[in-house]
Amino acid sequence: MDLRNVDLNLLVAFDMLMTERSVTRAAQRLSVGQSAMSSTLNRLRKLFGDPIMTRDGRTLVATPLAESLAEPVRELLTGIENVLSLRNEFDPATAEHTFTIIANDYLTMTFLQPLIARLSIEAPGIRLRIYPTGDDFADQLRRHRVDLLIMPQEAFEEHTEFHYHRLFRDRYVVAVDKDHPEVGEDITLEQFSTLPYLAASSGHRRSLSEMQLDFLGVPRNTEITAGFGMAPFLLRGTRLVTLVHERLARQVRDAAGIRLLDPPVPRLQPITEIMAWTNRTDAVPAHRWFRQTLIDLAAENDEA
Template sequence: MNDSNSLRRIDLNLLVALEALVSERSVTRAANRLGVGQSAMSSTLARLRKLLRDPVLVRSGRGLVATPMAESLLEPVRAILVDIERVLVGRSEFDPRTDARAFTLLMTNYHLTYSFLRPLLVRLEAEAPLVRLHIEPPADDFVERVRRHEVDVLITPGESFPDLHRMPHQTLFTDRYVVAVDRDHPEVGDEITYEQFCTLPYLATWSGRNRSHLEVQLDLLGVPRNVEITTEFGIAPFLLRGTRLITVLQERLARDLADQTRIKLLELPVEHLHVLTETLVWSERTDRDPAHRWLRQQLMDLAAEITTGP
């Protein structure tokens, strides 16, 4: 009887707030995440402190840190919220023709937006007129944002996602690398030699705020490059025209932009370079949600079309 009475005193919204507060280490950020005012979140924190008989968050320098007790509750509370959400969303359905839904997607490079996402937008306009997409580049905390269900799906090279096996995920497609140069390059014809690759002016690439997986691989293989410029991956093909620069691109992006940027594509004279595996990642909390499953299926269908198409 006492346990039953204790449970009746617990508002499930407190669990949601606890997860947000401990994850964010900030009353303001937790309030923004849950769409409530800062004063309301402060009141919720006070209720949590009374319920748990623990400060939950304490001052440390200029910020807040979770107490050991609050930290120990984070993963169990997340698991409880996942179970509750599974029970509730398991009874609902999603009709893309009539249901309104907004999804947030993290996409790690311009290639995905240009070559992969455009067909999705065309499909949504015809088949899901009330579905809205919010597309963002990933910041340094992209892994935690997926785990905290702040975004709906992440599309990223699987090689760049730490502990990928711990998250629900699906391979979308693979892509290989090719060398790109200006069509009228004065020194490169229909092939490029290893010596040319190592000595010609090289345009290195970044992906988001990090060095691209390609550049990391080339370093690990000990391939020297005459780096003159470094830029974001998607900008690289637009900088080659009229120069002696060479760069390495994902083949699908390069073929999509070859005519527009007047580049030619050549076999990369480097052995043992791994292909890129574009991977769809989502959180446990959305795994069984009908709307999320529908979105993921759309993305996987598009990936299948890319793989089997010309």
């Protein structure tokens, strides 16, 4: 096949079709009309001599040939993007760029908020789109729907499939109302197990702290379940106790009216927050700058 007679934009369209498995969504991602995308699919079929996508009820299913081509085409496009990006210098003070991130409320409040404040001064053209952590977070990254994923390594078994970097560790502390009538400067395991307990959750997912407590066989008198970002603010005026990340707890302690105590569970392990990204953005100057900024910020927080 003579490459001079091939429109390489067809490979971009093919990659997006394989990512989205939908003509409509692929058209939206490429900012073209659905009829134009359908026409492009027909051109791809002619180019490869294969249906590429076939309809099964209301869904499109990739053919075996298309599945075999998906990874080589993605690697080819990544190589082209890297070659072109390496020619460009990135100046954060003048650049305009949007980075998309998956991170939970805890990370947004404690880690990304200081970054947002810094960017507004040092890199005013940089914008962030922060999406909550859903059940399909790994697939979102794998399909290049987001640039970066920040979450606990312990909750991300597939992290070794991607490029990743450890940012920081955070331990758990017990939080209670600052005027709790039954808890003094310390809390015993018996108190922790019998007082009304607020269990933290992450959307529909149980938190790592709850899974650890179950694994260690620590009983709880669970009366309330809430998102861990809101948990500290629900303790005021109650007998509730909860586990919360120390960075978040210290940041909201005064506003929430809480006291922080060492957990009476000696084998409770801290979490390790990592960021993960794909090969597609690994060598891109803008993304390398952004990741280094996050690494530097994490180091500064550890020194504080």
